[in-house]
Amino acid sequence: MPPFLPPPTPCAPNSTSGPARGLLDAIPQRNLKLAPRRSRRQGGRITTLSSSSTVSAAQDLIADAPTPRAFSALFKAASSATSPSPSLGVQLHAQAVVRGFLGDGDNTILSTAILNFYASCREPDLARQVFDAMARRNAVTWNALIKGYAQAGRREEALEFFRDMRRQGHVAPDKYTFPALLSGIGRERCGGCMQERGGSMHAQVIKSGLHKDPFVGASLVSMYAAIGELEDVKFVFDDVDTLDPVVWSSMISAYVNCKEEEGALRTFYKMLCRDIKPRQFVYSSMFAICGSMSLLEMGRQVHAHSLKNITDKDAAMTNALLTMYSDCGCINDAWRVFSSSDIVDAVSYSSMILALGQHGHPKEAFELFRQMKFSGLVPDEVTLLNLLSAFTHAGLVREGLHIFDSMLDTQGIKPTYQHYACVVDMLARSGEIGEAMKTINEMPFEAETPLWRIVLGACSKHRDIATGMKIAEMLFEMEPYEATNYILLGNIYTRLGRWTEAEKVRSVMDKRGEKNDVKCPSLSIRFEWQKSGDNVITVI
Numbered sequence: 005m006p007p008f009l010p011p012p013t014p015c016a017p018n019s020t021s022g023p024a025r026g027l028l029d030a031i032p033q034r035n036l037k038l039a040p041r042r043s044r045r046q047g048g049r050i051t052t053l054s055s056s057s058t059v060s061a062a063q064d065l066i067a068d069a070p071t072p073r074a075f076s077a078l079f080k081a082a083s084s085a086t087s088p089s090p091s092l093g094v095q096l097h098a099q100a101v102v103r104g105f106l107g108d109g110d111n112t113i114l115s116t117a118i119l120n121f122y123a124s125c126r127e128p129d130l131a132r133q134v135f136d137a138m139a140r141r142n143a144v145t146w147n148a149l150i151k152g153y154a155q156a157g158r159r160e161e162a163l164e165f166f167r168d169m170r171r172q173g174h175v176a177p178d179k180y181t182f183p184a185l186l187s188g189i190g191r192e193r194c195g196g197c198m199q200e201r202g203g204s205m206h207a208q209v210i211k212s213g214l215h216k217d218p219f220v221g222a223s224l225v226s227m228y229a230a231i232g233e234l235e236d237v238k239f240v241f242d243d244v245d246t247l248d249p250v251v252w253s254s255m256i257s258a259y260v261n262c263k264e265e266e267g268a269l270r271t272f273y274k275m276l277c278r279d280i281k282p283r284q285f286v287y288s289s290m291f292a293i294c295g296s297m298s299l300l301e302m303g304r305q306v307h308a309h310s311l312k313n314i315t316d317k318d319a320a321m322t323n324a325l326l327t328m329y330s331d332c333g334c335i336n337d338a339w340r341v342f343s344s345s346d347i348v349d350a351v352s353y354s355s356m357i358l359a360l361g362q363h364g365h366p367k368e369a370f371e372l373f374r375q376m377k378f379s380g381l382v383p384d385e386v387t388l389l390n391l392l393s394a395f396t397h398a399g400l401v402r403e404g405l406h407i408f409d410s411m412l413d414t415q416g417i418k419p420t421y422q423h424y425a426c427v428v429d430m431l432a433r434s435g436e437i438g439e440a441m442k443t444i445n446e447m448p449f450e451a452e453t454p455l456w457r458i459v460l461g462a463c464s465k466h467r468d469i470a471t472g473m474k475i476a477e478m479l480f481e482m483e484p485y486e487a488t489n490y491i492l493l494g495n496i497y498t499r500l501g502r503w504t505e506a507e508k509v510r511s512v513m514d515k516r517g518e519k520n521d522v523k524c525p526s527l528s529i530r531f532e533w534q535k536s537g538d539n540v541i542t543v544i
Contacts, residue, residue, distance in 0.1 A: 147180045
């Protein structure tokens with residue numbers, strides 16, 4: 005086990021019992037720095053609120069002598085709450101109607117606030133009712149309605165309202181109109197029509213004279229990236245030609261989405277050369293790229309740069325950083341990042357548990373899992389999957405099954421397909437082929453071919469020919485042109501010295517054209533059937 009070098013912390017006692025004990029002792033008894041609660045000011049202006057604070061503010065408002073302006077401020081604050089409550093909005097809406105605030109006269113501001121609230125609750129039809137009842141509408145009103153339908157996934161209706169807005173004549177689209185429509189197009193999955201719609205909307209942006217606006221430009225970049233049109237992304241980025249960090253961040257995100265990591269690194273370098281300060285999201289993207297490409301030294305340089313420029317680090321950035329160090333094989337550095345962070349969340353713990361499991365430290369991963377629960381954070385399905393994976397690769401079957409069996413009863417989490425697959429892999433690796441088959445037959449999901457292939461590989465390793473033949477026959481029907489299935493079955497026969505059957509498998513594979521069919525086109529394979537050692541197929 006590699007030595008751990010935990011940073012000095014008040015809760016890390018001096019220990020001489022070895023590096024493993026040092027890691028366990030260094031797990032901090034955290035006082036978590038949680039995200040600040042949303043509150044309201046006492047000076048009359050209501051700011052963003054949590055759901056409970058919204059209810060309290062609404063009660064105070066109704067008890068006092070409310071004004072239309074106060075109602076508007078409350079609706080605006082409620083729209084920004086973590087989980088807006090449609091039922092509360094309906095009650096406040098009713099109060100505004102009863103008090104005559106939505107009657108004759110100019111009620112555009114209050115009506116727009118109500119409309120925007122319903123849109124934020126993903127209730128576009130209620131927003132439409134408010135919209136239809138308005139005597140006057142401005143650009144903010146139209147934008148809120150269009151955004152509401154787009155966010156609710158009703159893109160066609162959002163586009164239709166955009167056309168209505170243009171037909172009205174007296175209200176022109178502005179820089180807030182197009183981003184909602186562009187984000188809706190980017191989320192669609194309808195093949196070539198996405199590019200056509202995106203190009204049409206881009207033309208409308210140019211016609212409106214907003215193609216140089218950074219806010220619209222960032223939305224265009226994100227839209228083209230979502231549909232995989234990297235050349236269009238580059239064209240928009242060059243056309244905007246701005247030093248706005250949002251546009252540059254969108255460009256880096258576009259490269260990441262299109263799997264063009266080198267382009268993202270070049271853009272990041274250009275940002276630094278132009279003295280554009282990267283945001284947390286950019287650093288997180290750079291950490292992810294450096295980790296996936298094993299660019300440790302570059303990752304360290306980006307880390308050092310972030311320490312100089314970012315004072316308000318967020319949990320997402322910390323998680324990306326520790327994952328980068330883990331992917332580059334530096335578990336000590338990953339641990340330092342985790343243990344020195346003041347802001348951690350469930351994802352932070354899940355990432356660190358995964359890192360420990362990948363580096364062969366399942367006991368430390370389980371201890372960190374216990375510390376996570378002690379800290380008051382609730383493990384989710386990803387946390388438990390990472391912990392199961394750690395036990396699987398370490399061969400700790402009993403511990404893994406205990407976690408799996410307690411998921412629903414103790415943790416309140418229903419196992420997903422990935423959890424069942426992890427348990428099957430765990431059992432198959434340990435030679436418990438029968439239990440693995442039983443788990444597959446009893447799980448509430450249909451096993452996919454990769455899972456069957458895991459069990460077939462275990463049958464080859466543990467020489468279970470009967471089960472292996474059944475799985476292989478099934479896989480031959482499901483994937484008749486997958487070379488791995490034939491290789492795994494051939495391995496079973498050769499391990500048992502049954503060369504005649506092995507030759508038959510090879511003959512069937514050759515007839516189906518699988519001899520040179522592999523996933524990597526730059527490689528070719530040759531099979532040599534040798535009777536030396538463990539009598540296995542040699543793949544060259």
